[in-house]
Amino acid sequence: MTHTVLVTGVSRHVGARLASVLAADPDISRVIGVDTVPPPSLTRDGGISLGRTEFVRVDLRSPDIAQVIAAADIDTVVHMSLVSAPSRSAGRAVMKEHNVIGTMQLLGACQRSTTVRRVVVRSTTAVYGSSPRDPAVFTEDLESHEGPSHGYAKDAVEVEGYVRGFARRRPDMAVSLLRFANFMGPGVDSPLTRYFTQPVLPTVFGFDPRLQFVHEDDAVEVLRRMATEDHPGTFNVAGAGVLLLSQCARRAGRPTLPLFSPAFRLLGDSARRAGLVDYSPEQVRLMSYGRVVDCSRLEAELGWKPKFTTGAAYDDFLLSRGLHPLGGVRH
């Protein structure tokens, strides 16, 4: 069977890696990558070779995406283009439009299409929020007491709502919704990876959250399987085990600076205004209460486990940035 796969968000790291893996698969006849900005150049910004991926520059918020889908007989759509932090130039409103309106346009185009039969959407475990009143480990069907009220996580909740509605209207399609833990690895550049490379790590006084990461290699592998086989449903994706924030700081050999939560919030806000870090209010909650998800549904469905545990993914990230604990390398 010939496959034509559309991948959105190929100008970002994991999207680009997925496109290049799919492009290398002989069973897939065409890979079309779209994004609002062109992919970073190979030499300058550590870009990734997209192989024979055909790049189309499309603003997802415009109806142009429908033309791309109609013109190319696409059968599989992988929607990776969720922006997790507002860009300095554009701001939060544009980010929300990109995430929510962009997804609506894409799903609308898929719904009208006669060729698309598989849709994979990247979401985030941030949809569970972080709260002291929620269970320690989230399974896919749990809903949090206090759902996320800001930013990326709120966008993801809205996006998931549209995806579920879409799955109901087109029961003939295989719709997979993947809730990823924070990406971690040598090539990942996210607010969290930038946080861990700071010389001093501000933390919320009196809290030591449990964190979970998924290695970029595992994320790409999960997406590849979802894009080439039918696995309808909602799945959590995270490396086994957890790390405490204090443990992360020790492994990175970085001192922590405990701040009372109002001070932490203030520091985050001013750092964001100064353009130093991307910071959003839901991060205070994550940095206080943490979040852990259960991945047994994914493991049962795929008969496969992420190769990297949360700890191994983090260690691989540290290795790539040359960070090591006090007194040298761990054994």
Added chain:
Amino acid sequence: MTVPDDEARVIPISAAPSFEEPEPLAKLLAFIRRRITGDYEVDEFGYDAELTDKVLLELIRPLYHRWFRVETVDLKNVPDEGGALVVANHSGTLPVDALMMQVALHDEAERPLRLLGADLVYQLPMLAHLSRKTGHTLACREDADRLLRKGELVGVFPEGFKGVGKPFSERYKLQRFGRGGFVASAIRAGVPILPTAIVGAEEIYPKIGDLPSLARLLGLPYLPITPLFPLLGPLGLVPLPSKWMIQFGEPIRTDEYDASDADDPVLVFNLTDHVREVIQQLLNELRLRRGPAFPPFF
């Protein structure tokens, strides 16, 4: 090089003739090194077994052995392995009884206790992460089920704040047992319920009064007045050295029920009542057996 399966055997390093138990100092240094470099494991609930055993419990062991002289009765009723639900009475104004029960089970039965705590605990700085590191988690159905399925020993105090914050005049009278959610969890997991009585905690901070408006202001369930607190300030926080006993009763089996019976409110309610009666009975007997709270005086 490959080795045939039947020849490959794991030989513990301690079996080697030249192996010597490492020096205490070397062990301590290795421990410090692991802690500084972050080279240790916590489970998905945040339980840090090494920190709990080597540091946190170590800090309260003197309280257990010297101050309260805790004595355990019928430890044989604690299963050596597999999931079980320890249900105990709760008292003492501050939940010191939970920590003492944890030391008893950890040190004398060699079972880490996974306590279920109120959500207030997880909102408060310091307490939130210390509680998770010592293996406790939020009292909710999902966490209880998950721990029991993993074969852990889970501890609950169904009286909650009603028990721990009751006035001294009501000592050793079990309060209401909530909706019996703990019984439903035990039935779903098919694990035994271990009724447990703790005697001694009632006398550590005799609560003779309450400051309800100040408590509301601070967001606390109650703010106690004891003979020494707030009269002596921080010194009033020193618990009185009562004599403690902890008795583990006969396990109550739940494996003859069907998992769907957990949704039968009448059955759950009756079983909850039964557990409550058994604990009250244990409590009355154990209190007589202990005698005076502050021997040899009164």
